[in-house]
Amino acid sequence: MKKIQDFNIYANHRLNYETFILELKAPEKLPEIFPGQFAQLKINNHPQVFLRRPFSIHNVDYEKNTISFFIKIIGEGTRSLQKLNKKNSINVIYPLGNSFNLPKQNNVLLVGGGTGVAPLLLLSKSLKNNNISPVILIGGRSRNDILQIKEFEKYCKVLITTEDGTLGEKGLVTQHSVFQTDKFPFKKIYTCGPELMMKAIGKFAKKNNIECEVSLENTMACGFGACLCCVVETSKGNKCVCTEGPVFNIKYLKW
Amino acid sequence: MVDLKIKIQKLELKNPVMTASGTFGYGEEYTDFFDISKLGGIIVKGITIKPREGNPYPRMAETASGMLNAVGLQNKGVDYFIKNIYPEIKNYDTNIIVNINGSTIEEYIQVAEKINELDKIPAIELNISCPNVKEGGMAFGTSYQSAKAVTEAVRKAYYKTLIVKLSPNVTDITEIAKSVEGAGADSISLINTLLGMAIDAETRKPVLSTITGGLSGPAVKPIALRMVWQVYNSVKIPVIGLGGIMNTSDAIEFIIAGASAIQVGTANFIDPQITVKIIDGIEEYLNKHKIDSIRELVGALNV
Structure with a gap:
């Protein structure tokens, strides 16, 4: 069931110059939230921002009763979210959309490009809870764009590519050595990121007859x-x- | 206790607040958020004789105080509606009104005839104003001759309350309003979206797949208000006002301009509970101003 509620700001911290984690405390006990679902956040008092902004749910803490979002500043809407502090509240419609389907087998690869890692943390957690040990490949332009590594390491083995080679393998995610092996070891891929990246991963999966879900x-x-x-x-x-x-x-x- | 009831000819509304077609699905999209039977009426998503896939993505562009859409009447067709959707929604205690569309007059008649058979549908809204389809739609609503022709034809095929939804993309809205009144319409709703456009300066490409689309939201409200007032002063049949209504005050302004009822559209996307807030707000307004019935406020503009 979808809900519309006012949440308090629990924490809002920057990860780098353009990315932040917005953690919101629910007014009542959170419903179960599935990996891949999203929320619509209302931006208040901003003349240039008319509609809500949709974000993947990055993490859920049922003990603290919080949900968090991994957000990159793109325009006025995200910029105003970055400025929210503990005195503010925000109206949220959630949980929205379907969710990732758990795999039938253990060998699972997650591929996240840029802010596309957002929905993959909750997925990693869920996989781990189901006794699956996923591998995640995270791609970005530079080392400063590779974020939340410590969080992902709780649930996954982490592989990295950067376009400038400052961290992990140099190149695009699709050029990572994991895709170059003769026998690709994974039975299912989950991916989220720039459309061109997802399309390239999708093409690879189709060609090699591997299950693939995209967000x-x-x-x-x-x-x-x-x-x-x-x-x-x-x-x-x-x-x-x-x-x-x-x-x-x-x-x-x-x- | 103030009286919010209003009549659109034979159509009885428990309050003047309805939802605009294309912004409220078939009602069920909103049942998690509030009890939709509190509404005066629900105008369901536009229906055509055959299923339509609508226009390609991208279909939406956010604009200053509004949005452009180019959905293009995506729907599964009238037969699917009758078989699968109508049984699910017919027992809601509100007026379910069907917005009907066609590429030809014949198609409008066919849809109207089928909807006429449904006991729990007390009215149709004849959409002669959709700006996002290549054939029909707005083409019928931008000349008084074709607006008259399609209204007359549907009037003969449909026996219950016939509302005609007008396009604001015309030189003189009163000319069109008078022609559909003369052709037998029971009521007029206005405005549909204004034809607009958005461009991405970086890529020099249009934002919408269809290049142009329909503008809605508070950006269009002053135009809608002016047109409702003009039409109210030029016809005798009840007017239903819509266009950028975001809150109670907006709704009251439309009623003062001459609307017997109002429709809330784009605002539903931002606050899915806005319609019930407006219903409560209208009641408060009437109490505050010591007005017994909403009917006293219709067209009560002090000039």
Whole structure:
């Protein structure tokens, strides 16, 4: 069941010059939130920001009763979220969308590019709780863009690529040696990141007959299936990313 | 206890607050947020004779105090609606009104005839104002001759309350309003979206796949208010006002301008509970101003 509630700001801390973690405390006991789901955050008193902003749920702490978001400053909406402090509250619609499906087998690779790692932390946690030890490959432009490593290391083995070679292997995520082996060891891939990256991973998965789920972030107005703006073309017609996604199995996408 | 009841000819509303087509799905999208039977009415997503996939993504662009959409009447067709959606929503204690569309007059008639058979649908909203389809839609609503022709044809096929939704993309809205009144419309709703456009300066590309789209939200409210007032002063049938209503005050302003009822559209996306807040707000307003019935406020502009 979807909820609309005012949350208090529990913590808001910068990870680097453009990325921050916004942790929000729920007014009542959190419902169960599944990895891949998202929330619509209302931006208050900002003339240039009319609609809510959708973000993947990065982490959930049921003991503290908080949910957190991994956010990059892109425009006015995200900039105003970065300025929120403990005195503020924020209106949240959640949990929205479907979720990642747990794999049938153990060998699982997660691939996150840039802020695309956002939904993968909750997924890593869930996999670990289901006795699966995932490997995550994180890609970014430079070492300063590779974030939340310590968090991911709690649940995953972490591989890294940077475009400038300042951390991990040099190059794009899709050029990482894990994709270059003769026998790719993983049975399922979960990915989120820039569309070109996800498409390249999807192509690799299709070619090698590997299950692959992607989390999409099409522009949306409502987030709960009313406006029909965020559609993606699938083999079963146009589907709303907000209600039938954001997670899609690539076999249904026209990639 | 103030009286919020209002009549649109034979259509009885428990209060003047309805939801605009295309912003409220089939109602079920909102049942997690509030009891939708509190509404005066729900105008469901536009329906066509055959299923439509709508326009390609991207379909939406946020603008200053508003948004552009180019959904293009994505829906599963009237037969799917009757078989699968109608049974799920027909027992809500509110007026479920179907927004109907067509590429030709014949298609409008076919949809209207099918909806006419549904006991729990007391009215249709004839959409002659969708700016996002290549054929039909707004083309019917931008000349008084074609607006008249399609309204007359549907009037003959439909026996219950017929609301005609007008496009603001015209030179003289009163000319169109008078022609649909003459053709047998029971009520007029306005405004649909204003044709607009957004460009990405970095890529020099249009933001929407269709290049142009329909503008809604508070950016259009002053235009909508002006048109409601103009139409109220030029026809005798009840007017339903919409266009950028975000709160109680906006809703009251439309009623004062001449709207017997109002529709909330884009605001539902930002606050899915806004309609109930507006219903409560109207009641408070009437109490505060010692007005017994909402009907006293319709067209009560002091000039």
